[in-house]
Amino acid sequence: NAGVMQNPRHLVRRRGQEARLRCSPMKGHSHVYWYRQLPEEGLKFMVYLQKENIIDESGMPKERFSAEFPKEGPSILRIQQVVRGDSAAYFCASSPTRSYGNEQFFGPGTRLTVL
């Protein structure tokens, strides 16, 4: 059973470009979470999605950031008009259900560098 997959692993963008980060959850998992980690910091929650639904986006910046988890295909975190402050590691996690006691399994992350 493959783990959580994220691609690309490294992404370089110039200021003003768009960044698209993909996350394929573990097989059978229908809950996806996105976290961002700035250098020397812990992970910060961004958004929680189920298939075709955004459950909680309280950690997402109000502008330029969006996320989706379509019925088919991976979850996408999209950052429009990137700025240098968006440079960070973005981690995706998945879990099978929202029941208490389920752990979230993390992917290897996408490291975004904005020039």
Place this chain on the structure above:
Amino acid sequence: DAKTTQPTSMDCAEGRAANLPCNHSTISGNEYVYWYRQIHSQGPQYIIHGLKNNETNEMASLIITEDRKSSTLILPHATLRDTAVYYCIVRVVSGGSEKLVFGKGTKLTVNP
């Protein structure tokens, strides 16, 4: 904001037990305590979790105080590969949502 506090760093000798403390004095009755670790800058790796009973698995043991205001992660025989940042996390569930709230963690260094 993180609901946990941990020491910034700790050292441990290889082969000895590593005991990592965590305070979570504001934890609610239905909130689980989770431990993850992050080696270099890889994705966090799940270690163990618990609600109020002590837990043990192949990686570690988790001791939770009776009042649930603190806990200790125990790695019984630390190896060099256990060098990592260890995060004690409260899984927050509210308003139909849930999330892991990370603090800055404890950087554990296992020395030969």
